[in-house]
Amino acid sequence: MRRSSFASMECPIAGALERVGEWWSLLIMRDALDGFTRFDEFEANLGIAPNMLTRRLRALSDDGLLERVQYSTKPARYEYIVTEKGRDLRPVIVALYLWGIKNTADGARNVVLVDQVTGSEIVPEFVDHHSGRPLSSMRAEFVAGPDASEEMRRRLNPDSRRTRRDRHKAQRSTT
Structure with a gap:
């Protein structure tokens, strides 16, 4: 059965996907964060059908991005300006950029990230705010927060997680 909404899931990732999980939404936000603001610019850049673009722009506006x-x-025409909430999506777009370079670009440098002021290439790295350690080197995991339901606490129970890890290790060692 196909899920029509992630709204009832108790997860910030699911909540984010509810708003920007459709692929056109992320590409529109990428272009908007790069300074494109008009319908015809998005349409030309993305090759998206006008009816789909209208729906996505409406949803992104309704969600406050x-x-x-x-x-x-005459005629009525609109620009779509990135809000603060939309600017908060920039690190997600950059993370997808980094992942794409590493895992899909085959070494091609078709797009690079640069500082608008200096023109220097930016090599982003995501780090933990408290320790300064790169996230890629940390053994991070999600745990139930203070407002989690019993179902979420059960799903993210560290003891159950260890059991699953042990099971996976055993499967890998036998193959």
């Missing part, structure tokens, strides 16, 4: 601002009355 873009602000729809009229710039012409």
